[in-house]
Structure formats: C-alpha cells, structure tokens
Amino acid sequence: MAEKLKDILFPLEKVQLFSRVLKEVYPPFQTEAFVNAVCDQQWPERELKEKMRHTTLSLHRFLPADFKEAIAILLAIVPKVSGFEAIVLPDYVEVYGQEHWDISLPALGEFTKCGSSEFGIRPFLNKNTEATMKYMLAWADSDDFRVRRFASEGCRPRLPWASAVPALKKDPSLILPILEKLKNDPEEFVRKSVANNLNDISKDHPELVLDLCIRWQGIAKNTNWIIKHACCTLLKQGNKKAMLLFGFANPELMQVEQLNFSNSSPAIGDDISFSFKLNLATKQKQKVRIEYIVHYVKASGKTSPKIFQIKEVEMPPGKHSITKNHSFKNRSTRKHYPGQHQFEIVINGERKASGCIGLG
Known part of the structure; x- marks a missing residue:
C-alpha cells in the first residue's frame, strides 16, 4: 500500500531531528519529553495539518513562556531545518503571536526561508489587511527569492488550503503593487505565484485582470507567460476578451x-x-x-x-x-x-x- 503524505512528510525521525536541533540552540530543551508529547497515541491517526498544529501546541510547552524569547530560539534554527517540520515555525507565530505584531511579522519573513509562511500570515491579513500588506510590499524587494515569492503567495485572495482574505477578494488594489514589482522576477518560482495570484483575482475582478494583462503583454517573455497562466480561469470560462487577447479566432x-x-x-x-x-x-x-x-x-x-x-x-x-x-x-x-x-x-x-x- 502506498504511503500517505502525512506519514512521508512528518515521520517520527523528523520529529526527533527537530528536537535535537532545538536542543543545540536551547540547551534546556527536553528532547525526549517533547518527542513523547508529539508522538502520542493519536499521532498515527492525525492528518497532515493536525500533526502540524499538534506539534506547535506541544512545542509551546517546552519553550520559554515569553513569546520574544521563544521566537529568538526558533529564529536560531532557521538555517538548520527544512521540509514540513519547518512549517511548524510560522504556525507557532499564527497561534501565539497575534498580539506581538512587531515580533511576529518580521519572524514570518525569516521563517519563510525554510518553510513557507503563506498560511501563517493569513490571520494577520484578516486582522489588519493594510498594516500587513506594508510588510508584504517590503518583502517583494527582498534579495531572497523565497521571501519574494512569499510576498505574492501569502496575499493570494483564494490561497488553496488556507483561509480566504475577504478584504482582498473585495478590493485587490493593495496586491497590485507587489505583483508589479515581481512581474519580471528572475525566478520562475516567484513568477508562478504572480500568475496564481492574478488568477485568484480574476475570479472576482475579471476586467481588472484583463486590463492589467493587456498592459503587461509584450513587455517580456516572462510577463507573457504570466498573463497566459493568469487568465487560465477566464479562458476556461470562454471569456471573449481573454480569447481575443491570446489570438483565438471567433x-x-x-x-x-x-x-x-x-x-x-x-x-x-x-x-x-x-x-x-x-x-x-x-x-x-x-x-x-x-x-x-x-x-x-x-x-x-x-x-x-x-x-x-x-x-x-x-x-x-x-x-x-x-x-x-x-x-x-x-x-x-x-x-x-x-x-x-x-x-x-x-x-x-x-x-x-x-x-x-x-x-x-
């Protein structure tokens, strides 16, 4: 029988490795107790996101109660972790950091370098969209392509597997300056996110996206690729303006x-x-x-x-x-x-x- 994704991405060995890395930067960390807390009797039956959240809640028991101290420890392990276990870091901010914006938002920008913070940023966007989008706009100028990608992916109005952002669905104007910065990014990973973000926006604001695509068409090979993928939903819907934009005959x-x-x-x-x-x-x-x-x-x-x-x-x-x-x-x-x-x-x-x- 094929292994389930939840078992491939977060096995016991990964939990043990995660605990050892934490011990290296925070010697009081109780590795054995942490592993036992995470891998309890219900662990094998938990789904992927349930495993992540359970790990986050367990981690909180073994870190300092002070949020600033806890985040300093988690920031120290960023270069040492990768893969699904790294998603626990932005999840920790999502659960415990919503009253500490000055610490939480910069931390999400760092955590996305080892495990994407695109889900962790959503509650902040819903709580204060305008304030959070100022961080997103700044991240679009990062030297790190993973941070630039986060600037676009995190503010997608309809990000799969994540909560929607009603304010951005209603008015995506705060997203557009970010996408303008990234429309000719050298990394395909970033450009794909720009296209997906525009495709999300097209579901609520088709004319806005079509007008933007007309402006971007022909700027560069990269932007031509982006606008074609940005219009995939409109093309599937048979939108006549989208059809004409890409040269499909009557x-x-x-x-x-x-x-x-x-x-x-x-x-x-x-x-x-x-x-x-x-x-x-x-x-x-x-x-x-x-x-x-x-x-x-x-x-x-x-x-x-x-x-x-x-x-x-x-x-x-x-x-x-x-x-x-x-x-x-x-x-x-x-x-x-x-x-x-x-x-x-x-x-x-x-x-x-x-x-x-x-x-x-």
Whole structure:
C-alpha cells in the first residue's frame, strides 16, 4: 500500500531531528519529553495539518513562556531545518503571536526561508489587511527569492488550503503593487505565484485582470507567460476578451460534427475514448483552443462540471479529426458515481456539441 503524505512528510525521525536541533540552540530543551508529547497515541491517526498544529501546541510547552524569547530560539534554527517540520515555525507565530505584531511579522519573513509562511500570515491579513500588506510590499524587494515569492503567495485572495482574505477578494488594489514589482522576477518560482495570484483575482475582478494583462503583454517573455497562466480561469470560462487577447479566432465559423464514444455504457474504473470532426469554415489558418467538459454525477445525484483541455493549435481551413481518451478510474481527488454523464465539446470558449454516456 502506498504511503500517505502525512506519514512521508512528518515521520517520527523528523520529529526527533527537530528536537535535537532545538536542543543545540536551547540547551534546556527536553528532547525526549517533547518527542513523547508529539508522538502520542493519536499521532498515527492525525492528518497532515493536525500533526502540524499538534506539534506547535506541544512545542509551546517546552519553550520559554515569553513569546520574544521563544521566537529568538526558533529564529536560531532557521538555517538548520527544512521540509514540513519547518512549517511548524510560522504556525507557532499564527497561534501565539497575534498580539506581538512587531515580533511576529518580521519572524514570518525569516521563517519563510525554510518553510513557507503563506498560511501563517493569513490571520494577520484578516486582522489588519493594510498594516500587513506594508510588510508584504517590503518583502517583494527582498534579495531572497523565497521571501519574494512569499510576498505574492501569502496575499493570494483564494490561497488553496488556507483561509480566504475577504478584504482582498473585495478590493485587490493593495496586491497590485507587489505583483508589479515581481512581474519580471528572475525566478520562475516567484513568477508562478504572480500568475496564481492574478488568477485568484480574476475570479472576482475579471476586467481588472484583463486590463492589467493587456498592459503587461509584450513587455517580456516572462510577463507573457504570466498573463497566459493568469487568465487560465477566464479562458476556461470562454471569456471573449481573454480569447481575443491570446489570438483565438471567433468560434462562429467553427463547427463540431459526428461526436462518438467508444463505449456509451462504461463501468467505474474503465477508460473510454471519444472522437469528433472539427470543421473550420474559414479562409486561412486559425488559432484554436479545444476543450471538453464532463458533468460528473455526485453522490447526491446532482452534477458538477469539470473542464479539460485537449490542445491549442493553429489549424488550416477544413475538417479535422480529433480523438481523446478519458478515464473513469477513481482517484484521491475524484470519486466516480453511476449515472448519466454529459460531455460537451468547447471550441474557443463556445460549446459546440454534447453527448451522454451512462456510467455503471
């Protein structure tokens, strides 16, 4: 059986190593008692984030009660730790540091060098968005690419696995100066965060992001990559302005014909293929984005759409045969349920054809 992520990223050996590193910088630290407190009877059953928080709470018992003293110890181990156990450091600030902003915010900027502080910063953003964003703006000028990435990633309005920041969802204007600083960053790690942040913003403010992308287009190869990924949600939604921005042709002269499935009654776990003809009634080559939507049946019997990209390509006029495989195998991110699953073919943002299969 494959190992679970919670066991791979935070095994007993990592807890023991963490305790020894703490002992090196803080001799009174009780290593054995700490390991026993962390790895209690419930430890194997705890999920990943539960393990992190339990470790944080246990750590508090063995550090000085004074927050400033405790943070000084944790700052001293930054060069010595990495990986998931390092995430405990910003989590400690999140839990115990919200009344000590002058200590906590600079500490998060240091802790992100060994384990990202993107989750730890969220409560501070929600408590005082404007004050926290001043730190984020300063971090965008850091010499350390991990800190620059944190400046963007930490203020994403819809950061996955983290609490949202309603103030930034409503008004992302405080984010934009940070992204302007980082739009041509030499590190891809940072540029990906800029693109993801803009994609988050596009879900609430599509016109703002499209206007920014128009301004950034052509500035550099890096910014062109960023704006394409920043608009991924808008492109999936078939936003016409986004389609035009990236040169996708008007879909009115494009038709889908002869949609067929290799198996119209597959079982859960099966793979199927489907094919269709794409007819371009145009006079010259056109840039085409070909996608399909599957309306998955959920446990409740309702359906939920998921869009998949087939390809982006320049095509000459005429008819083109398209074939695609699709799997109904269960995964950790998707469980399948029996029922009628509708497939839709989308060309340059416009739904052109549909068909159903009965999943058994």
